[in-house]
Amino acid sequence: MTAIVLAATVGALFALGTFLMLRRDLVRVVWGLALVGQAANLYLLTAGEIAPATHDAVPVLAGHGEVPETADPLVQALVLTAIVIGFGMTAFALVLSYRVYEEHGTLDLAEIGGREVSEGRERTRSDGGDRR
Amino acid sequence: MSPEPVVVFAAVSLPFVAALLMPLAFRLLGERTGYLAAGVSFLCFALLATQHGAEGVVSLAWIPSLGISLRFAVDGWAVLFALVASGMGVLVSIYSPAYLHGESGLARYYAALVAFLGSILGVALAADLIALFVFWELTSLCSFVLIGFHTEDDSSRYAARMSMLVTVGGGLFMLAGFLLLAQAAGDPASFDLAAMLAEPGPVRDSLREAGLFVPALALIAVGATTKSAQVPVHFWLPSAMAAPTPVSAFLHSATMVKVGVYLLGRLRPLLESPEWSLLFSALGLATMLVCAMLAVASTDVKELLAYSTASHLGLMVAGFGFASGYGAEAGVFHLLNHALFKAALFLIAGIVAHEAGTRELAELGGLRHELPFTAAITAVVALSMAGIPPFSGFYSKELLFNATVEAAGQIPGAIGWLYPAVAVLASVFTVLYSVRFLALFFGSRPDGLGHVTRPAPILLVSPAILGALTAVISVSPGIAIETVVRPAVDATVTEPREMPHVIPTSYSTAVGMSALAIGLGLAAYPFYGRFHRGIGGLSAAIPPVAATWWYDAAIDGLERAGRGLAARVQNGLLRTYATWTLGATCAIALAGFAAAGALSGTMVELEASIPIALVAAVAVVAAIAVVRSPSHVVGVLTLSIVGFMLAIVYILASAPDLALTQLVVETLVLLVFLLVIEEIPESAELPVPKFSEMALGRVGRDAVLSLAVGATAFVTVLVTTDARPEGASEIARYYAEQAVPEGGGTNIVNVVLVDFRAFDTMGELVVVAVAAISVLTLLVMRGRGEDA
Numbered sequence: 046m047t048a049i050v051l052a053a054t055v056g057a058l059f060a061l062g063t064f065l066m067l068r069r070d071l072v073r074v075v076w077g078l079a080l081v082g083q084a085a086n087l088y089l090l091t092a093g094e095i096a097p098a099t100h101d102a103v104p105v106l107a108g109h110g111e112v113p114e115t116a117d118p119l120v121q122a123l124v125l126t127a128i129v130i131g132f133g134m135t136a137f138a139l140v141l142s143y144r145v146y147e148e149h150g151t152l153d154l155a156e157i158g159g160r161e162v163s164e165g166r167e168r169t170r171s172d173g174g175d176r177r
Numbered sequence: 178m179s180p181e182p183v184v185v186f187a188a189v190s191l192p193f194v195a196a197l198l199m200p201l202a203f204r205l206l207g208e209r210t211g212y213l214a215a216g217v218s219f220l221c222f223a224l225l226a227t228q229h230g231a232e233g234v235v236s237l238a239w240i241p242s243l244g245i246s247l248r249f250a251v252d253g254w255a256v257l258f259a260l261v262a263s264g265m266g267v268l269v270s271i272y273s274p275a276y277l278h279g280e281s282g283l284a285r286y287y288a289a290l291v292a293f294l295g296s297i298l299g300v301a302l303a304a305d306l307i308a309l310f311v312f313w314e315l316t317s318l319c320s321f322v323l324i325g326f327h328t329e330d331d332s333s334r335y336a337a338r339m340s341m342l343v344t345v346g347g348g349l350f351m352l353a354g355f356l357l358l359a360q361a362a363g364d365p366a367s368f369d370l371a372a373m374l375a376e377p378g379p380v381r382d383s384l385r386e387a388g389l390f391v392p393a394l395a396l397i398a399v400g401a402t403t404k405s406a407q408v409p410v411h412f413w414l415p416s417a418m419a420a421p422t423p424v425s426a427f428l429h430s431a432t433m434v435k436v437g438v439y440l441l442g443r444l445r446p447l448l449e450s451p452e453w454s455l456l457f458s459a460l461g462l463a464t465m466l467v468c469a470m471l472a473v474a475s476t477d478v479k480e481l482l483a484y485s486t487a488s489h490l491g492l493m494v495a496g497f498g499f500a501s502g503y504g505a506e507a508g509v510f511h512l513l514n515h516a517l518f519k520a521a522l523f524l525i526a527g528i529v530a531h532e533a534g535t536r537e538l539a540e541l542g543g544l545r546h547e548l549p550f551t552a553a554i555t556a557v558v559a560l561s562m563a564g565i566p567p568f569s570g571f572y573s574k575e576l577l578f579n580a581t582v583e584a585a586g587q588i589p590g591a592i593g594w595l596y597p598a599v600a601v602l603a604s605v606f607t608v609l610y611s612v613r614f615l616a617l618f619f620g621s622r623p624d625g626l627g628h629v630t631r632p633a634p635i636l637l638v639s640p641a642i643l644g645a646l647t648a649v650i651s652v653s654p655g656i657a658i659e660t661v662v663r664p665a666v667d668a669t670v671t672e673p674r675e676m677p678h679v680i681p682t683s684y685s686t687a688v689g690m691s692a693l694a695i696g697l698g699l700a701a702y703p704f705y706g707r708f709h710r711g712i713g714g715l716s717a718a719i720p721p722v723a724a725t726w727w728y729d730a731a732i733d734g735l736e737r738a739g740r741g742l743a744a745r746v747q748n749g750l751l752r753t754y755a756t757w758t759l760g761a762t763c764a765i766a767l768a769g770f771a772a773a774g775a776l777s778g779t780m781v782e783l784e785a786s787i788p789i790a791l792v793a794a795v796a797v798v799a800a801i802a803v804v805r806s807p808s809h810v811v812g813v814l815t816l817s818i819v820g821f822m823l824a825i826v827y828i829l830a831s832a833p834d835l836a837l838t839q840l841v842v843e844t845l846v847l848l849v850f851l852l853v854i855e856e857i858p859e860s861a862e863l864p865v866p867k868f869s870e871m872a873l874g875r876v877g878r879d880a881v882l883s884l885a886v887g888a889t890a891f892v893t894v895l896v897t898t899d900a901r902p903e904g905a906s907e908i909a910r911y912y913a914e915q916a917v918p919e920g921g922g923t924n925i926v927n928v929v930l931v932d933f934r935a936f937d938t939m940g941e942l943v944v945v946a947v948a949a950i951s952v953l954t955l956l957v958m959r960g961r962g963e964d965a
Contacts, residue, residue, distance in 0.1 A: 052894035054793040058819075060887025061800045063759060067752045067879040070863040072809055072854070074751065076816055079846070080800055083823055084890065091898055093909065095830045097786055102831040104925040106917060116831040117909045118916075118925035122934060125838055125926065126941045132842040133948035136849050140952045143853045147959060152861050158750035 051091045058084035071142040071152040078138055082131040089124045093117025179233035180251035186237065188224040188259075189249070189302060192217060192295030196288045203284035211274035214287045218266030218294055225259045225298075230664070234304055234371045243368075250304030250371045253664025257509070258439050259301040260661070261516045262432045266294045268639035269427040272524055275633045276423055276531060286326060286421075293319035293428065300436050304371035306355040310348065313404075313440075316433050317344040323428060324420040336419035339728065343403050343413040351400025351440075357384070357393040358447075370443075377447045377671075394448055397440070398456060405437025406487040407494060408464040412724035415475075415483040422527030425479060430486045430523050431516040438490060441497040442508055442669040449671060454500050458584065461495025462599045464488065469606035473705070474712035478526045478536045478617070481610055482519065485562065488603065489515045495600075496577050502666075502674050503580035509665045510679075511573035513657065514650065518558040518570060521643035522614065525555050528636055529617065533629045538613070543622030547629040550637055552618040554644035561647050563611035564604060565695060569650040572679040574604065578687035579677075597686075601694050606708075608698025613705060654679050756882060763889040775896045789829045796822035809862055813850040817843055834926045 058080055065077030096102035096116035104118040142152065149157050195217040203210045228251050236248035270290065277283060296319055299312030317340070325337030359366040361383040362373050373380050384390040401407075406414040417429050428434070441457065465488050472484035489511065496508030528551055529544065530536045545552040561568035581600045585593035650657045658676055667673045681688045701708070716723045746757050770776050799818035806812035820843035827835040905913070912929050920928035930938050 048894065048898045050790045050793060052891050052898070054797060055894050056887040056891030057797045058800055059890035060883040061797075061804050063755075063886040064804055064879055064883040066755050067882065069752075072857075072862075073812070076803055076812060079816060080803070080819065083819060087823065087826070088890070088894055090827070090830060090832065090835075091894055092901065093906075094901065095789070098829050098831045103833060104831070104913065105833070106913075106923040106925065108917075108923060112914050114905060115913055115925065117905060118912050118929055119906070119909050121832045121835055121926045122929040124832070124835055125930065126937060128835065128838050128842055129941055130944050132846060133945045135846055137948045137951055139849055139853050140955050143856060144955045144959065146857055146861060150861075152857070153863055154751050158748070 048091050048095060051087060051095065055084045055088045055091070058087070069153050069155045071145060071154055072139075074154070075135065075138045075142055079131070079135045082127075082134065086124050086127050086131065089127060090120055093120035178231045180228050180231040180235055180249075182235035182237075184224050184227060185235050185249050185251060185302060188221045188228075188263075189295060189298045191221055191224075192291040192298065196292035196295065199288035199291065200284045203287065208274050208278065208283060210283065210287045211270050211277075214273075214291050215267050215270035217291055218263050218270055221294065221298060222260060222263040222267060225256060225263060229256055229260075229661075231256075236305075239305075239308070244365060245307045245368050246305055247308050248305040248369065248371065249302040250374075251302065252668040253661070253666075254439075254442055254509070254668035255301050257513065257661045257665040258435070259298050261513065262297045262301060263294060265427055265431045265516065265520055266290070268520070268524075268642060269423045272426075272527075272636060272639040273421075273423045275635045276527055277421060280421075282326065282328070285322065289319045289322040290424075290427070293323065293433070297432050297436065301439065304369070306359055306368040306370055308368075309370065309440075310352050310355060313351070313400075313436065314345060314348045316428075316436060317341060317348060317404075320344065320417070320428050320433055323424045324417050326421055326424070327419070330419070333419040336413075336416040340413045340417045342732075343410055343728075347400045347403025347410070350396045350403075354393045354396030354400065357389050357396065361387065361389065361393070373447055374443075380447060381450075390448075390450070391452055394450075394452055394456065397444065397448070398460075401437035401440050402460060402494070403437070404440075405434050405490045405494060406464075407437070407460050407491060408467050409724050409727075411464060411468055411471075411484075411487045412728060414487050415471075415480050416725070418477075418479040418483050422479070422523055422530065425483070426520040426523035426527070429483065430519040434486060434490055435493075435512055435516070438493040438497065438508065438512060441494060442505070442512075442665075445497055445505065445669050446671050449500060454498050454584075457498025458495050458504075458596065459498075461491045461493070461498050462581075462596065462603070464491030465495060466491075466599050466603040466606070469603045469610065470712050472610040473606050473613070473708050474716070475610075476538055476713075478529060478538055478541070478614075479523070481538065481614065482522055482526055485607070485610060486515075486519055488607065489519065489562075491603075492574070492577055496580060497669070499580040499584050501580050501583045502670055502672075503576050503583060503677075505666050505669045506662070506676060507573055507576035507580055509669060510576060510658070510662050511570075513662060514561065514569040514573050514647070517643050517647045517650070518561040521554060521558040521640045521647065522562065524636075524640040524643070525551055525558070528632045528640070531636070532632050533626065535626075538617070540623055540625055541617050542620040542626070543618070544629060545618045546622075548618070548632065551632070551640070554637075554640050555615065555618050557644045557648050557651070558640075559611050559615045561651065562614075563608045563695070563698070564691065565608075566691070567651055567680075569647050569654065571691065572650075572654050575679060575681065575687050575691060576677075578690045579685075582686045582690075597690060601690050601697075604691075604694035605697045605701065608695055609702060609705060609708065612698070612702050752879075759886050760882060763885050766889055766893060770892065770896055775900070776892070786829065789826055792822050792825045792829065796826070805865075807865055808859070809854045809857070810851075813847065813854060816850070817847045820846065832926075834924070 062077045062080035062084060065073050065080060068074060068077070094117065101113040102116045104115040104121060106112065106115075145157065146152050151157065195214070199210065199214075202213050206213060231251045232253075234248060234250045236246045239245050239247045270287075273286075273290075277286065280286075293316060296312050296315035300309060300316060303309035303312055321337050321341040324340055325333055327333040355368075356366075358373065358380065359368050361380050362369070367373075381390070384393055403410045403413075414429060414434065418425055420429065445453075468484045468488035468491060472481050472488060475481035475484055493508045493511050493515070496504045496506075496511065498504065499507075526536070528548070529541065532548065533541060533544070535541065557568065561570040564570045564574040578597065578600060581596040585596050587593065658679065663676050666676065720726045747754060796819050799815050799822060802815040803812050803819065806815055820839065824836045824839040824843065827833075827839055912933060913925050915933075916922060916925045916928040920932040922928040922932070
């Protein structure tokens with residue numbers, strides 16, 4: 046059985062997230078990361094069967110006694126962990142971008158990347174010179 | 178007599194244990210650690226000597242599910258090789274402390290030396306193809322460490338890398354060959370070499386049936402010839418002479434380079450065939466000739482010995498190549514003789530370099546006055562190398578000559594006589610360079626040679642023992658043949674036969690060949706300089722003649738290609754990295770699905786209620802709005818919409834805990850985003866270009882990649898959910914049923930998190946804590962001068 050609706054949602058979120066990750070604006074890249082993370086969580090959830098929201102399907106038991114068919118508790122536990130880790134990652138990425146802005150005075154990745162590369166080249170060249 | 182398992186396992190594992198303890202021992206003993214290494218080697222030697230005459234297999238389960246075990250077989254051939262290795266280990270360890278006096282890195286040196294001994298004993302005894310491969314590659318690794326002993330020296334590092342690439346690379350070919358053998362040996366694959374050797378027929382037949390006999394033979398041949406420095410990969414051996422001389426004596430003349438030859442002897446009963454004979458006899462004789470000529474062209478003492486080693490290895494390979502009993506006898510007997518005389522010659526070369534301060538052949542000569550004792554040893558071992566009767570090398574070379582004559586007789590026409598002709602020609606050069614080596618001691622003394630000091634007596638012990646053993650075999654070859662050579666030959670031939678008397682009593686073709694080779698060699702010696710310059714000039718005039726030229730060209734090409742690729746894939750722009758990574762991931766994932774046939778015939782089902790579909794649609798629309806948002810603030814707010822919609826999806830999917838967490842996290846993320854964005858002035862925002870102003874090429878490329886990633890994700894979800902088993906999984910049921918009795922909680926997800934998978938949760942907390950610390954560091958440390 047496949048879950049075509051959720052598959053389409055996951056696919057769309059992945060596509061949009063990827064598009065954002067390819068932008069020059071660093072903040073937009075972080076958004077892309079966050080979107081892809083959300084989509085991945087949704088994908089994990091679909092790995093267990095999506096149960097319709099009924100009283101029994103919620104993985105909280107009434108107490109001792111008969112255990113009903115519930116939604117898959119394992120994938121829920123995994124997704125819960127993933128959500129929290131995703132939060133940590135987004136917060137870190139965001140603050141890192143802020144730091145990048147402080148250091149370089151810009152959020153333009155094309156500018157920063159180009160600068161790094163030319164600096165790096167010069168460094169290797171001078172290293173090589175020293176060795177010789 | 179069957180082998181004693183405890184003794185065999187102890188002999189192989191002892192050196193490895195000792196290797197681990199070497200750094201500690203070095204702190205206590207200092208440079209005397211060498212004598213400890215000698216003690217360890219001697220213990221191995223003694224343990225293995227008790228197994229002399231034993232025959233059988235001992236094994237220890239290793240990976241039973243794959244049929245792999247640590248299996249050791251003891252027979253005459255294994256014992257001979259193991260005794261040569263451990264005995265050489267003793268002598269080299271005695272020699273090392275005086276030779277390497279005052280060098281740094283000795284703890285590493287001795288650790289690698291004994292670890293190498295353990296690996297080589299493993300190769301000698303292994304009767305499981307995987308175990309054999311592991312020990313085989315371990316010898317290459319130890320050799321790498323030992324060749325690169327002078328870590329600060331460029332040429333030493335170059336040589337270490339070269340030998341590593343060649344021998345380890347060859348080993349990988351051999352592994353592929355082993356896998357073919359294992360496939361042929363049974364279903365499921367069997368790696369039991371002892372069983373294959375006991376019943377070679379079925380393995381050979383099933384290889385032939387599958388048409389894999391020649392590929393398997395070729396792959397194994399690549400492994401053996403790279404290790405044993407056969408043409409055209411002989412070039413790593415002279416470079417390996419960057420290693421300290423004791424290492425050259427031990428690894429690169431007596432043991433490691435012989436494991437290729439050893440393997441041929443081991444597999445000979447299994448793979449013996451016309452193809453085998455043609456391949457190895459031709460390869461061996463070619464190496465014998467080419468390397469003997471290169472030895473004549475050498476200018477350095479160790480280089481001469483290195484080429485000569487490769488040439489003698491060619492003799493052994495050719496020996497094992499010939500189908501006749503003579504061939505196996507030549508291979509086995511020469512392995513022993515060569516180990517004795519060549520290791521002695523290396524140790525002598527070490528003494529000469531140590532005392533005279535140079536290894537240049539042109540600068541050395543007439544050392545018999547200063548080094549009389551060394552000169553006496555040299556006379557015995559160098560004449561043995563030359564194959565002059567009655568020295569030991571003569572006997573084993575006679576056996577090879579006999580084998581070539583026999584092979585020539587079986588091939589119709591004159592072409593078969595190439596075998597003996599090449600063997601004789603190679604022997605002429607062997608005589609030439611042997612006499613040249615002798616001239617170091619007995620020739621005239623060059624004017625430039627300075628004062629030569631007397632060697633420390635301890636340096637002479639090991640060469641003297643080797644010289645004495647060579648002398649014993651020379652005087653009475655029968656002793657060695659009866660005790661070690663014949664049992665070894667029996668293990669390498671399919672039909673054991675009586676070993677012939679090696680001391681010739683009457684004229685035969687082989688005797689004539691020896692006489693011819695020696696006569697021509699001695700007659701040509703006065704023109705040594707001409708040969709020397711001629712062969713040397715050839716490779717200088719046409720660089721592609723030299724094998725190192727090919728190696729250097731290949732390595733340079735690889736390095737250039739690597740640098741070019743890095744500049745292209747990792748050019749400092751995030752989008753380039755992302756493009757390559759995402760594109761490659763998608764390609765690999767889709768190719769994997771296609772290869773597994775997962776893409777066909779999936780049942781498409783909605784599996785989502787209309788509310789879920791609606792909420793998901795809102796999330797997607799919000800995500801589109803994020804992409805099209807004109808400013809940071811708008812984007813952050815719309816991003817939150819996506820998060821909150823997903824929280825609703827979680828509610829609808831019976832996951833209240835997820836919804837709660839998602840709501841909390843989403844709120845926090847929104848706050849953090851707003852706080853950060855507030856700090857960044859609007860002027861730093863990059864304006865989102867109007868659609869009409871966009872660089873269409875770039876946006877188009879990004880869109881294509883994004884669609885590809887989205888499509889891959891879509892397909893992945895479809896394929897995986899299609900493969901999902903019906904109903905609740907076993908583990909999910911387990912958690913649900915055990916939540917109350919085992920975890921004491923009714924919320925199953927919570928119980929899973931804090932009880933069943935509590936370690937995962939702890940890891941998650943660590944991640945969050947690390948993220949928090951990093952955030953603090955990034956924000957706070959800037960003002961405090963991080964650079965200082």
